[in-house]
Amino acid sequence: MLEALKVIQPEELEILKTLATEDEIEKFFFQLNYNYGDGEVLNSKQIESFFKANIHKNAEEDMLSLFIDTIRMLRLTRRNEDEIIGLNSDEVIYLHDELSSNYSAEISELRKSEYEKSVAPFVDFTDNYGDIRIELIATLEELNSEGLDMNHCIATYHDIIINKQYVGFRVFNLKTEERLTLGCYRVDNKLIFNQLKGYGNSRAEKDSCLAIIDFCNKKTILMPPQESVDLMAAIF
Secondary structure, X not given: OOOOOOOOOHHHHXXXXXXXXXXXXXXXXXXXXXXXXXXXXXXXXXXXXXXXXOHHHOOOOOHHHHHHHHHHHHHHOOOOHHHHOOOOHHHHXXXXXXXXXXXXXXXXXXXXXXXXXXXXXXXXXXXXXXXXXXXXOOOHHHHHHHHHHHOOOHHHHXXXXXOOOEEEEEEEEXXXXXXXXXXEEEEOOEEEEEEEEOHHHOXXXXXXXXXXXXXXXXXXXXXXXXXXXXXXXXXX
């Protein structure tokens, strides 16, 4: 517990304990620390608001990912990121969807050739792998379309993709017809699994998780336990 809460001050922790159980707080910080670096992506007011609005109680959505994605988009569009404070789950989802749908203009101004050059080493990943088809998100237009089609904010990752720190893929389950987006961190030309999301950041089904694990093993994509929360459906 103490290790998971390394980025929060004792007085801030006491406030959170009045809003959630210790298990809920620990689960939150585990996901925050291990999926988003050292947790500094959120400030203390935003974390308090997340619990005060009972957003952590929404089990139907990966609300922490959606909450963080929304803050990232607020920053990228030069809006005040603290707009999110005080919003409940439905209001966060609405703001997230509004920002996602208005993001295409920002994308169109970026350097298309640099994006395509950055992801070029992974063009040959596009193929069928058993019951799934994987397609590299190979252009900025495709990146923007993926965000719009899947109602999540993969389009906001354009900078880190251009800077060779991230790569995105479209995923099609040919057996179940489930549609997903796969995101991987990039270190040189080695990939590390980061996330697997359905429409609106929904969780992937077990069949797709198992297929993605096979794909990652085949393409030597690392799957460290702390980054593999989205593959948990394969275990249960």
